[in-house]
Amino acid sequence: MGQLDRSITEFRLMEEEARGEGRLQALHPLAKLLVTVVYLVVLLSFHKYNLAGVLLMGFYPILAFTLGGVPLRPMWRRMRIILIPVLLVGIANPFFDRTGGLISMMTLLLKGLFAVAATYLLMVSTSMDDLCRALRKLRVPAILVTVMMLIYRYLCVFLEEIARMRAAYSLRAPGQKGVHFRVWGSLVGMLLLRSMDRSETVYQSMTLRGFQGDFLYGRERPFSRSDYIYLFVCILAVLIIRFL
Amino acid sequence: MNILELESLNYAYPGARRGEAPIAAVADVSFQIAEGENVGLVGANGAGKSTLLKLICGLLEPTGGHVSVAGTEVRKETLGQIRKDLGYVFQDSDDQLFTSTVYDDIAFGPRNYGYTPEQTRAAVEKALAAVHIESLKDRAVFRLSGGEKKLAAIATVLSMGSRLMLLDEPSVGLDPRNRRNLMEVIQSLPCAKLIASHDLDFIYDTCSRVVVLFKGRAVRVGDTRQILADRAFLEANGLELPLSFVTR
Ligand SMILES: Nc1ncnc2c1ncn2[C@@H]1O[C@H](COP(=O)(O)OP(=O)(O)O)[C@@H](O)[C@H]1O
Ligand SMILES: [Mg+2]
Numbered sequence: 001m002g003q004l005d006r007s008i009t010e011f012r013l014m015e016e017e018a019r020g021e022g023r024l025q026a027l028h029p030l031a032k033l034l035v036t037v038v039y040l041v042v043l044l045s046f047h048k049y050n051l052a053g054v055l056l057m058g059f060y061p062i063l064a065f066t067l068g069g070v071p072l073r074p075m076w077r078r079m080r081i082i083l084i085p086v087l088l089v090g091i092a093n094p095f096f097d098r099t100g101g102l103i104s105m106m107t108l109l110l111k112g113l114f115a116v117a118a119t120y121l122l123m124v125s126t127s128m129d130d131l132c133r134a135l136r137k138l139r140v141p142a143i144l145v146t147v148m149m150l151i152y153r154y155l156c157v158f159l160e161e162i163a164r165m166r167a168a169y170s171l172r173a174p175g176q177k178g179v180h181f182r183v184w185g186s187l188v189g190m191l192l193l194r195s196m197d198r199s200e201t202v203y204q205s206m207t208l209r210g211f212q213g214d215f216l217y218g219r220e221r222p223f224s225r226s227d228y229i230y231l232f233v234c235i236l237a238v239l240i241i242r243f244l
Numbered sequence: 245m246n247i248l249e250l251e252s253l254n255y256a257y258p259g260a261r262r263g264e265a266p267i268a269a270v271a272d273v274s275f276q277i278a279e280g281e282n283v284g285l286v287g288a289n290g291a292g293k294s295t296l297l298k299l300i301c302g303l304l305e306p307t308g309g310h311v312s313v314a315g316t317e318v319r320k321e322t323l324g325q326i327r328k329d330l331g332y333v334f335q336d337s338d339d340q341l342f343t344s345t346v347y348d349d350i351a352f353g354p355r356n357y358g359y360t361p362e363q364t365r366a367a368v369e370k371a372l373a374a375v376h377i378e379s380l381k382d383r384a385v386f387r388l389s390g391g392e393k394k395l396a397a398i399a400t401v402l403s404m405g406s407r408l409m410l411l412d413e414p415s416v417g418l419d420p421r422n423r424r425n426l427m428e429v430i431q432s433l434p435c436a437k438l439i440a441s442h443d444l445d446f447i448y449d450t451c452s453r454v455v456v457l458f459k460g461r462a463v464r465v466g467d468t469r470q471i472l473a474d475r476a477f478l479e480a481n482g483l484e485l486p487l488s489f490v491t492r
Contacts, residue, residue, distance in 0.1 A: 012386045015344050019384075127344055153342055201339040204303055208332050209404065210324075210356030 004163045010078050011156065018127040024068030028227040029130035030137055035060075035234045036122045042238050043114055048104040054111055056241045060234065061117035068125070075120050086112035128152050142213035153202060158195045165191060247314055247329075247408045247436045248277040248300065254308035255292075255299055255460075269295040271460040272309070277436050279407065284447035284468060285440040287457030288482030293440035294335070296457070297410045300438070301332050314407060328357060331401025331435075335412040337393035341385045346377070346396050349385065353404035371403035375429050391422030395429065402433070409437045415446045444485060448472055456481055 018025065024032075039060055046054050065072055076083065090109035093101060126134075128149060135145045165187060253273045256266035269292045277283050285293050298304040300311055302323045311318040313326045334340045343349045350371050354364040372378045375395040380388065388396060394414060401409055414430070415423050423446065430437065430450050441447055447454060447468065454471050456464045458481040464471055472478070475485060 012384070016384050019344065129343055129348060198339065201334065201336075202342050205332070205334055205340045206342065206352075208301060208303070208327055208330070209353035209400065210327060211352070212356065214356070 004159065004166065008156070008159050008163060010074075011159065014078065014124055015127060017124045018130075022069050022125065024064060024070060024121065024125040026226075027125070027230055028221065028223050029126045029134040031223070031227045031231040032122055032126050033131065033134045033138075034231060036118055038235050039118050039238055040115055042242050043111055043118070045242070046107070046111065048107050051103050051107050051110075053241060054107050054114070057114055057238070058110065059237065059241075061114055061121065064121050065117075068121070070121060070124060075117065079116050079120055082116055083113070086116065136214065146213050150199060150203065154195065154199045157198050157202070158191075161191055161195045161198070165194075245279065245315055246276040247279045247281075248438065249312045250274050250276070250300070250309070251311075252309040253296070253299060253306055253311060255295055255304060256307050257295075266307075269460050270299060270306075273455075273457075273460075273462045274309075275455050275462060275465045277408070277438060280434060280436050281453065282430070282437045282439065282451045284451035284454040285438055285457060286442060286444060286447055286454055286483060287440075288442060291457040291482070292460040293457060294412055295460075297332065297412055297438070297440055300410060301330050302326065328404060329407045331404060331406035331409045333394075333397050333401055333409065333411045333414060335416065337390070337397040340397040340400060341388075341393060344384055345381075346372075346383050346385060346388070346399075347381050349396065350399045350403045353400060357404065367403045367405070368399075371399040374402055374433060375399050376425075389422075391418050391425065394418065394422070394426060398429065398433075402435075407435050409433070409435050411437060411439045411441075413441055413443075414439060415441060415443045442483065444472055444478075444483065456483075458482065 039057075043054070043057050046057070064070065087109060090105055090112060093105040093108050095101075122131075132145050132149050135148075136142065169187070251274050253270055254268075255270040256268045259266050273296065275283075285296065287293050295304065299306050300313070300318070302318050302320075305320075314329045316322050316326055318326055341349050343352060347368060350368045351364050354367045359367060368381075369378075372381060375398055377392060377395050377399065380392060380396065385393070385396070398409075398411075398414075411430075414426060418426060427446060427449055430439070437450075439447060439451060451468050453466065454464075454468050455462050456471065456478075463481060464477070472485070478485060
């Protein structure tokens with residue numbers, strides 16, 4: 001119960017943080033989105049024995065965390081669901097790669113860590129609303145962006161429905177740890193139906209207010225000089241590290 | 245001109261399984277609402293209130309009869325036009341508020357209808373002032389209380405300049421103070437309203453006319469005071485007067 005409620009709260013807090021006043025938050029969503037995408041693509045393209053290159057790629061998360069004033073500690077708490085498997089895969093690597101096991105393990109670990117960090121940085125500095133708007137600016141089809149946004153909303157609704165149903169269940173099955181496997185089936189079925197129902201209502205409320213696939217909310221603002229500088233410096237640095 | 249006209253409206257939900265009989269939820273309902281009038285839609289649980297509201301805004305398509313809003317018949321082709329005149333306040337405010345801040349949610353309608361940024365800001369500010377929540381403008385939606393959420397949900401509809409507001413069980417889940425505040429806000433708004441509720445006290449104070457639904461039928465349409473004074477009639481239709489009412 002507690003774990004689940006914490007997840008929902010963390011989710012919400014991250015959303016709120018994304019609309020904060022920090023230096024990273026002030027950048028244009030489109031600039032941040034482009035930098036993140038380029039960074040991730042380049043990072044993952046490094047060869048598994050190129051430890052030096054991957055190490056250099058650490059510049060982005062390190063600078064962003066320090067200069068952008070993003071606290072580091074909450075990242076571990078929020079991202080551990082993804083970080084733990086990434087780390088486990090990295091650590092298990094020497095058993096599969098006998099020749100350069102240690103080097104490829106380090107490379108893999110760092111790649112995973114940096115990728116998670118870069119994604120996290122985008123998440124805590126850019127709200128979903130702004131992100132959808134940026135995607136539309138990039139001419140991503142409206143239908144794709146709508147679906148993405150609905151999935152995101154759906155995730156929140158889904159977590160809340162789980163929390164509600166677990167509360168209802170545990171109140172009537174006191175002293176029982178977890179949920180008995182015999183009712184899993186019906187519980188999961190109920191959960192899907194209920195969250196689908198709610199997502200549909202949310203969508204209805206959007207269409208009733210004239211929604212036709214365009215995300216016109218979020219903050220509209222022109223590219224400023226610092227946005228251009230951020231975009232060019234980051235992408236240039238990434239390309240230099242990769243190709244020189 | 246009437247803002248809303250219903251003419252022998254019918255709706256049946258499809259049966260749960262193939263070959264099963266459809267479930268009639270709204271049967272032969274006719275009534276009108278004049279511009280600026282407040283009308284209560286009362287009935288017990290399952291009487292068909294929510295279904296009727298969804299038919300009016302075109303979320304459901306009637307299986308018979310006609311609905312027209314501001315003189316235009318509600319059909320697939322006219323939905324875009326009609327929805328500008330209509331506002332729907334959902335029973336559960338969480339269904340209504342889906343962006344992250346109060347401001348963005350209230351600005352959602354105006355932006356979709358092509359308002360300029362200045363027009364949007366003006367419309368949002370006017371809507372916030374009308375429900376007295378100016379201070380919540382930049383608040384995250386999940387940090388609102390139930391009462392605040394309801395007011396914000398009403399503002400999301402007001403900002404579009406709707407002439408008819410449909411409210412589904414607006415007073416459910418509010419404490420007495422928030423409920424009284426909501427009542428005052430509703431009374432102060434000039435647009436016409438159709439308020440679905442089984443909270444007769446609330447209807448008594450906000451609506452001049454009521455439509456009583458029973459098993460999908462409009463069994464009576466008329467003056468609020470007259471109908472709500474008819475205790476035997478109400479009880480026969482699954483409605484009960486609150487205690488405070490009996491002594492009035
Ligand atoms: N999605 C649905 N599918 C089938 N039947 C429904 C559905 N929604 C409501 N009904 C039925 O329609 C009738 C009217 O429901 P509703 O309009 O929700 O009543 P109210 O809002 O007055 O409580 C009820 O008998 C209900 O069981
Ligand atoms: Mg209802």
